[in-house]
Amino acid sequence: MLAKYIARRLLASVVVVLGVTLITLLLMDRTRGAYVPGIDFNPSLRPEDIARLRADLGLDRPFYEWYLSWIWGVLHGDFGHSMIDGSTVMSHIVDRLPNTIELTATAILIGMVVAVPVGVIGALRRGSKTDHALTVVSVAGFAVPQFWMGLMLILIFSVTLEQHGLPWLPSSGAYSPFNGGDVLDRLQHLVLPATVLSFFYVSTWSRFIRSSMLEVLSQDYIRTARAKGMSERRVVYLHGLRNALIPLITLIGLELPGLVSGGLVVEVVFGWPGIGRLAFERALQYDYSTVMGVTFFATLLVIAGNLLADLLYGVLDPRIRYG
C-alpha cells in the first residue's frame, strides 16, 4: 500500500520536474536573447572561436534540442558546464551547498528551540498577558521584511558598535578572508544571518504549536489522563506536547526547499556564499546552465520535502493511512 503510494507520488513528481525545468529553460531562452556575456563580449576571442564555444555550449541549437540533451545529461548525473567560467555546475553546487546547509540548519535549530517553548507557554496560559505579548511578537514577525531586519542588525551590531569602538559582529561572508575560517570565526559570521532567518521560523512555528497544543489539550485522551490522576506536568508534556509536535514535522519538511530559495534574500544581504546567492548572481549573468542545475536541484528538494513530510506524518500518527 505504502510502496504503491510512494510510487504514484514519485511518478507525479516526474511530470512536475519536467514542467519546472521546461518553464525555467523557456524563460532563460527568451531572456538570454542572442548572446552570452562571457563569450560574445570577450575582446580576446576571435569570431570563429566564439562560434566554436557557442557550439560547444549548444547555443547554436534550438532550445528544445538543448533541453533534450540537458535532460539526457542529468539522467547520467551530468549537469553540464557553467557558461561563465566553464567549470561544472555540479562543482558550483557542491561548493556552495555546505554553506547554505550551515546557515539553514542553524536557523531551523534555533527556530525550534525557541518556538516550541513559546508555543507551549502561549497555549497553557491562553488569554494571559504573556500569551498576548507573544502573539504580538509573532504577528510582528510576519510583517518584518527579512532583508530590512538584516540591514537593521548590520546597522546596530556591525556599524554602530564599530563606530563606538565596541566589539562588533561581521556583516558579510561566511568567514574572514584573512586568517579566518576557524570555528569561532565562522560562528561570529553566522550570528546575524541565522538570527534573521530563525526569527521568521519562530513567528510561524510558535503560532502553529500554540494552536496545535490547544487542540490536543481539548482531546478526550487528555481528559482521561487527567481523570486517572496523572500530574499536570506529565499530562502536558508526555501526552500533550508529543502529539502537538506531530504537525510541526510537516512544517519543517516543507521548509526543505527553503534550503535553496528561502534563504536567498538573507544570503544576498549578508553576502553569504550559499546556493541561493549563486542562483541569483548567475541568473543576472545569463548563466543558464548553472541556473537550470540549481532550479532542478531546488525542485527536487521541494518534492522530497513534501513527500518526506507526508511519510513522517504517517509514521508518527498511525491514524493516517495512505490510499
Added chain:
Amino acid sequence: MIGPSRVAELDMPAAGIETGTARPAQSYWNESWERLRANRIGIAAGILILIFAVIAVMAPLFSLILTHYQPQTINLDQTFMKPGSTHLLGSDELGRDTLTRLIWGARVSLGVAFLTVAMSLTLGTTVGMVAGYYGGWIDDVLMRLVDTVLAIPAIFLFILMSILFRPNAFTLAAIVASVGWGSVARLVRGEVLSVKQRDFILATRSIGARDTRLMLRHLLPNVLPVLIVAASLGVGQIILIEAALDFLGLGIQPPTPSWGNMLTNAQSYFFRSGFLVALPGIAIFVTVLASNMFGNAIRDAFDPRLKS
C-alpha cells in the same frame, strides 16, 4: 440579487431556529459585517490602510503642500540631512527628501499589491472553477499545471521573469501574480467541488441553465467569501515580496522611488545615515502589519470556521 441570498443558505444560523428564539434571519453579508464591526483592532488596521491608500493616490498633492519637494529633486547642498525643519524625515545621498520619496513609494507598494491580488484572483478563480466544475481530464491537466507552478521555487521564477520583462508596476504585478494564482486556483477548486454537490445546482441545471450561467451566477457567489478572505490575507505577503524584489534590483527601477529600492540605496550609506535604512523598512513593516491584521479580521468575520 442571487449572490447574497444563495450564500445565506450556506451559513444560516441553525441554532436560532432550533431553540426557537425569535432571532431575525440575517443574511450572511449582514452577519459578517456585524462581526467585522465588532473587531476594533481589525477596523483600526483597515482605516490605517485606507489612509495609506489615500496618501498614495494623492502623492502629488502631498509633495506640493506638505513636503514642498518632488521625489526626484536633487539638491547636493543638502545631502544626508537629519530629520528636521528643512527635511521632515531627512534627506538622502543626493539631497532628495525622504518623506516625499516614502509617500511616492507608497504608490508603488500599494498599487502593485492591489494589482497583483486582482490578477491572481481573476486567473486563479477562472482556472479553479473550470477545473472543479468540469472535473475529469480538464481537472487533471489544470491541477498538474498548478502543482508545477507552485513547485518552482518562486524567487527563481521572479528573478528570471524580471530579467525577461523590464519591470514596471504592471509587469511586476503580473510577475508576482503568475505564481500567486496557483494557490487561489486550488482554493476555489476545493470550494466548487463541495458546492457542486448541492441540490440547488442540480435544480438549476435541470431547468436548463448553461454551464457559464451556472458558474457565474451560482457557483461564483458561493466561493466569494473564500476569495475575499484570500485577497485580504494576501496583500501583506505581496507587499513583502514586491519590496524584496525591488531591494534585489529586480523590481521598480531607480530613480522611481519604492520602499524596496530606497533600501538598496541606503545599504551603501550605512555609515552616513541610519535613518535612510530605518525609515523605508518601518513604512513596509507598518503597512504589512496593518494589512495582515485587517486580513485576520476579515477572515474571522467572513469565515468563522477558520478562526484560530
